[in-house]
Amino acid sequence: MQTLEKLKLLSDSAKYDVACTSSGVDRGASQNGGMGSASSAGICHSFSADGRCISLLKVLMTNCCAYDCQYCVNRRSNDVPRAVFEPRELADLTMNFYRRNYIEGLFLSSGILKNPDYTCEQMIEVVRILREEYRFNGYIHAKAIPGADSLLIQRLGTLADRMSVNIELPSQQSLHLLAPDKSKTKILKPMGFITGKIKENSSEMVRYRHAPKFAPAGQSTQMIIGATPDTDFQILKLTEALYRRYELKRVFFSAYIPVADNPLLPALTVKPPLLREHRLYQADWLLRFYGFQADELLDEKHQSFHPMLDPKCNWALNHLELFPVDINRAPYELILRVPGIGVKSARRILAARRAGTLRTEDLKKLGVVMKRARFFVTGSGRGERPPALTPDAVLRALVSDSCKEQFLPQGEQLSLFAPQAAELTAEEVWKCLS
Numbered sequence: 001m002q003t004l005e006k007l008k009l010l011s012d013s014a015k016y017d018v019a020c021t022s023s024g025v026d027r028g029a030s031q032n033g034g035m036g037s038a039s040s041a042g043i044c045h046s047f048s049a050d051g052r053c054i055s056l057l058k059v060l061m062t063n064c065c066a067y068d069c070q071y072c073v074n075r076r077s078n079d080v081p082r083a084v085f086e087p088r089e090l091a092d093l094t095m096n097f098y099r100r101n102y103i104e105g106l107f108l109s110s111g112i113l114k115n116p117d118y119t120c121e122q123m124i125e126v127v128r129i130l131r132e133e134y135r136f137n138g139y140i141h142a143k144a145i146p147g148a149d150s151l152l153i154q155r156l157g158t159l160a161d162r163m164s165v166n167i168e169l170p171s172q173q174s175l176h177l178l179a180p181d182k183s184k185t186k187i188l189k190p191m192g193f194i195t196g197k198i199k200e201n202s203s204e205m206v207r208y209r210h211a212p213k214f215a216p217a218g219q220s221t222q223m224i225i226g227a228t229p230d231t232d233f234q235i236l237k238l239t240e241a242l243y244r245r246y247e248l249k250r251v252f253f254s255a256y257i258p259v260a261d262n263p264l265l266p267a268l269t270v271k272p273p274l275l276r277e278h279r280l281y282q283a284d285w286l287l288r289f290y291g292f293q294a295d296e297l298l299d300e301k302h303q304s305f306h307p308m309l310d311p312k313c314n315w316a317l318n319h320l321e322l323f324p325v326d327i328n329r330a331p332y333e334l335i336l337r338v339p340g341i342g343v344k345s346a347r348r349i350l351a352a353r354r355a356g357t358l359r360t361e362d363l364k365k366l367g368v369v370m371k372r373a374r375f376f377v378t379g380s381g382r383g384e385r386p387p388a389l390t391p392d393a394v395l396r397a398l399v400s401d402s403c404k405e406q407f408l409p410q411g412e413q414l415s416l417f418a419p420q421a422a423e424l425t426a427e428e429v430w431k432c433l434s
């Protein structure tokens with residue numbers, strides 16, 4: 001098979017992996033006289049039409065796989081054309097694309113060829129050729145293969161910028177049903193090893209400035225959403241635990257695209273749960289930057305996000321006793337919890353109120369989205385009174401008409417309890433959110 005045919009096949013097989021943003025690494029082109037640079041602003045990602053983040057050369061070493069994960073197009077039992085890149089062939093292809101300005105980095109993953117160790121060795125060879133022979137300084141994200149020897153993972157980590165081990169399914173039970181060759185322990189072991197190595201490396205770097213870096217852009221993981229009955233609450237709790245325990249840079253969520261006719265999986269006609277994926281990303285943001293905990297956003301009784309409200313609005317509506325917040329006196333942490341106020345605008349509010357008393361009219365200039373925030377804040381302007389809040393009135397005002405149309409059967413009332421999340425296309429999701 002020609003290299004370009006392999007590329008077509010193996011980049012298409014890699015499209016389901018969304019853990020591919022480049023960030024957290026800054027390396028100049030001139031370093032060691034090599035070619036390429038990686039910027040902390042993120043250079044090798046792009047967004048496809050359905051909102052997924054894809055890298056410009058996101059490719060598998062091979063789509064041959066010894067495993068039989070039922071949700072995966074590359075599974076052993078699937079009758080599809082297969083291809084394998086030779087390490088030098090893939091390294092040459094990357095350099096050719098780089099020189100032509102098609103790509104700025106490489107996202108390298110693989111099916112399990114023969115066994116995890118052999119697969120990992122092949123991946124190491126691609127990255128070694130790029131780094132040591134071609135002196136390629138661009139961003140490289142490499143998948144750690146669960147089950148591979150720790151020494152191999154260590155070698156891959158010293159060559160790559162970011163590593164990731166995909167959790168794929170949020171519970172051991174789901175893994176057991178759909179990916180019998182995998183287990184929670186097999187996945188978490190390399191993840192723990194990478195975390196340990198990253199920590200070890202940062203203390204080494206303090207003592208020896210020129211010590212080789214280990215995965216300087218950290219590690220990430222991905223979970224498939226909607227292939228199994230796991231709820232938003234279970235997924236969010238796991239996400240929180242992964243950030244705490246393994247200090248991951250990112251947890252990515254990928255709405256399941258049906259690829260197999262299997263009674264254990266959603267039917268082939270079911271649309272990917274894109275809105276659910278979006279709500280999980282919003283909640284993930286709240287965990288990482290807004291000081292929320294998973295238990296505050298969902299709980300045992302409410303295990304799914306409200307499809308019509310973002311998780312922060314939903315939380316605020318369930319905690320109206322804390323509002324309205326006085327923007328001149330409230331602590332930063334509480335201001336950050338007001339819907340419509342982001343991290344930047346919360347900081348601007350704190351800076352601005354040092355210079356004088358703020359009125360709610362001033363907030364728009366500070367970047368606050370008043371469409372949402374107006375129900376939850378009060379200022380000290382003359383005649384300003386705290387807005388009277390009733391959950392129903394605020395809920396009605398916050399949910400757009402197009403969103404109501406998508407979700408509510410005619411005549412049905414809006415409620416704080418999440419209605420069944422409808423399966424929407426990307427365009428419908430966008431219409432609903434805008």
Ligand code: SF4
Binds near residue numbers: 069072073075076
């Ligand atoms: S290990 Fe499972 S998810 Fe990964 S390529 Fe093989 S079949 Fe697909």
